[in-house]
Amino acid sequence: MNQFLSACWLTLTLVSAFPVSAANPEPTDTPQRLYDEGVPETGFLTLKTDNYTLPLDAASGWTIDKMLYDDYEFGLNNGQYGTVLRPKGQQWWGTGHKEGGREVVHRLQLIVDGKETPITKTSETITGKRIEFIKESTIWKFKVRAEIILTNSEIFERTQMEALEDVDLDLLYYFMHSFPPTSTKWMVQLPDGTIETGPLAHSKKMAVNKDTTWVAQFNPEQQLSSLCYTPRVIAGNQSASMIWDLDRYHKYYLRHNNGQSFKKGDQLDFTVIVKAIPKETGNWQATKKAAESLMKQFPAEKQTSEE
16 A cells, blocks of 8 residues: 555656746756847858968958968958957947947858859868858948959958938047068058158057058068058048057058048948068068058058048
8 A cells, every 4th residue: 555655746746847847947048049040149250262372260250360462461350350349338349349230141152163152051161262151240330242253363341321310430440460470560551652761669659640542561481471552542530540559469450530420321332452472571662562562452542522
């Protein structure tokens, strides 16, 4: 009899436990998606031509991780690339920044030597002579289309932005690149054609700090300069080209504005072309020649009234 009662008690105990388990399912470790369905959220996709290698970081809004020329890392991976903005009174949005909010990637497109190639996973290396990578995303209240075209001769970056409503910004860095701290001097061409030069000596200050047509940094260790050319000057309220002269990198910023208001539908459209210049001895001759060639290949564009 005691055995029968014990068995009944055990059965009732087990049966009564099941509804509790069903009503309180075990939590899952599956993170909530940030990007649109089908867009990988982590990992790296590497684009490679004969001369350039460009890993893209999915977790940082599918932006450049670093830049290599003939396997030399002339663009470091210790800082963000791409576009970031700071809404008025708020913190940073865009690329890998999380302080204010995340850049949300909606769609990716990859065209290799004229043929569209699906992006279904990361940890791959895509090789070709002309590789086009297109990203559609949202950074705060801006719709963004960012395009990278990688060839054997340069890295072409174009970013288009459209305000989705009336907004006020405290700051907009349109493009950013992290160059090595071993560069020792800079040269720029201003919009009026004037050439200026200056030192880089880890001053912890911003060098250049004015609108430019192109900016170059010279690295004597590699006998190489990095050239950044904007066919249309990135001009806005208090816009400037700036090199943050630190000991960990010489971070190059193309600042569109240092505070500006936008109406719904206002658009921005700018391009920067990045090129590594080998055999630069420090007299800037190779860099000037490369800049002249780029300016013929991508002629200067006039400003529009919206900007």
